[in-house]
Amino acid sequence: xxxxxxxxxxxxxxxxxxxxxxxxxxxxxxxxxxxxxxxxxxxxxxxxxxxxxxxxxxxxxxxxxxxxxxxxxxxxxxxxxxxxxxxxxxxxxxxxxxxxxxxxxxxxxxxxxxxxxxxxxxxxxxxxxxxxxxxxxxxxxxxxxxxxxxxxxxxxxxxxxxxxxxxxxxxxxxxxxxxxxxx
Numbered sequence: 151x152x153x154x155x156x157x158x159x160x161x162x163x164x165x166x167x168x169x170x171x172x173x174x175x176x177x178x179x180x181x182x183x184x185x186x187x188x189x190x191x192x193x194x195x196x197x198x199x200x201x202x203x204x205x206x207x208x209x210x211x212x213x214x215x216x217x218x219x220x221x222x223x224x225x226x227x228x229x230x231x232x233x234x235x236x237x238x239x240x241x242x243x244x245x246x247x248x249x250x251x252x253x254x255x256x257x258x259x260x261x262x263x264x265x266x267x268x269x270x271x272x273x274x275x276x277x278x279x280x281x282x283x284x285x286x287x288x289x290x291x292x293x294x295x296x297x298x299x300x301x302x303x304x305x306x307x308x309x310x311x312x313x314x315x316x317x318x319x320x321x322x323x324x325x326x327x328x329x330x331x332x333x
Contacts, residue, residue, distance in 0.1 A: 158178055159178050159179065159180060160176070160178035160179060160180045160199075160201050160272055160276065161176070161178070161272060162271065162272065162273050163269045163270060163271045163272060163273075164176065164270055164272060165269060165270075166205065166213065166215070166246055166265065166268060166269070166270035167213065167246075167268045169205035170205045170206060170207055170213040170214070170246070171207070172205070173204075173206045173207070174204075174205045175202065175203070175204050175205075176201075176202075176203045176204075176205070176272070177201065177202040177203070178200075178201060179198045179199060179200050179201070180199050180201070180273065180276070181195075181197070181198060181199075182196065182198070182221065182223065183195040183196070184273060185199070185273065185276070185277040187277055187281060188223075188277050188280050188281055191225075191281065191284060192223055192225055193224045193225055193226045193233050194224035194233070196224060197221060197222055197223060197224065198221065199219060199220070199221040199276060199280065200219070200220045200221065201217060201218070201219045201220075201272070201276050202217050202218050202219075203215055203217035203242075203272070203275075204216050204217055208245075212245045212246075212256075212260070213246040214244065214245050214246070214260065215243075215245075215246070215263070215270075215275075216241075216242065216243050216244070217241070217242050218239065218240070218242075219239070219240045219242070219276055219279050219280060219283075220237070220238070220239050220240075221237075221238050221280060222235050222236070222238070223235070223236050223238055223280075223284070224236075225284075225285075225288035226288065227288060227289050227295055228287050228288060228289055229289045229290065229295050229296070229297055230290065230295035230296060230297060230298060231298055232290075232295065234288055234289065234290050236285060236288050238280060238283045238284060238285075239283065240279040240280055240282065242261070242275070242279050243259055243261065244260065244261050244262070244275070245260040245261070245262055245263070246263050246265050247262045247263065247264055247265065248264070248265050263275070
């Protein structure tokens with residue numbers, strides 16, 4: 151039976167080799183505010199991230215980490231410039247490697263994590279996966295917001311003003327016709 155760590159706070163780092171051998175499941179939450187690169191991309195560092203990671207060993211004896219990360223992140227709507235809550239989900243399928251050669255030999259469905267020791271920084275993994283899962287452009291759903299200034303009347307676009315607006319080329323036409331009369 152796989153070992154299961156308690157589901158509280160996600161630890162900063164774990165002994166990855168030990169957890170892979172035990173086929174452990176690590177689940178927990180952490181505050182968005184402890185992820186500096188991610189919170190720098192957000193309008194607010196508020197919120198919680200939920201993560202569930204399953205460590206294991208595959209048929210080729212590769213140490214693997216699979217899992218799912220979920221969060222609701224506060225971003226700035228690029229349409230109305232107000233705060234918008236964006237639900238973000240990331241699934242991961244990682245293989246622990248110690249050399250670039252091992253990374254190059256991985257199948258496409260596994261992303262390499264270059265290990266420097268037996269310790270794996272879970273906060274860094276979670277942060278990286280959430281950064282990759284962020285939308286390119288955050289917006290409210292269609293029709294639920296308007297661009298800033300869209301409710302303000304624009305006199306240049308007022309139909310009555312357009313009819314009264316002078317044509318800048320009328321001056322040239324007048325000069326041209328005055329030149330013809332002088333000839």
